[in-house]
Amino acid sequence: xxxxxxxxxxxxxxxxxxxxxxxxxxxxxxxxxxxxxxxxxxxxxxxxxxxxxxxxxxxxxxxxxxxxxxxxxxxxxxxxxxxx
Numbered sequence: 001x002x003x004x005x006x007x008x009x010x011x012x013x014x015x016x017x018x019x020x021x022x023x024x025x026x027x028x029x030x031x032x033x034x035x036x037x038x039x040x041x042x043x044x045x046x047x048x049x050x051x052x053x054x055x056x057x058x059x060x061x062x063x064x065x066x067x068x069x070x071x072x073x074x075x076x077x078x079x080x081x082x083x084x
Contacts, residue, residue, distance in 0.1 A: 007060045011075075014046045 018025055025043040040048075051057040 003060050003063075006056065007064065010050060010054070010057055011047065014043060014050060018042055018046065 015025075023042050026041040051061050
């Protein structure tokens with residue numbers, strides 16, 4: 001449970017940063033698998049950057065089921081509204 005909270009807080013941090021700066025979240029393809037080809041948006045790029053810089057997040061992401069990454073635009077909107 002604590003690991004999930006930590007992961008979600010990382011998502012919220014990225015969402016709040018992008019929303020505060022009024023930056024677009026989405027790219028043309030929104031999947032971690034498209035990170036290397038440059039088509040992912042700022043949300044995934046910044047999330048990927050922050051995960052790489054945080055060893056705890058790196059370990060958590062390795063165990064997150066691919067069907068529960070919480071990176072869809074619906075989840076981003078919900079988390080953004082929760083933080084306001």
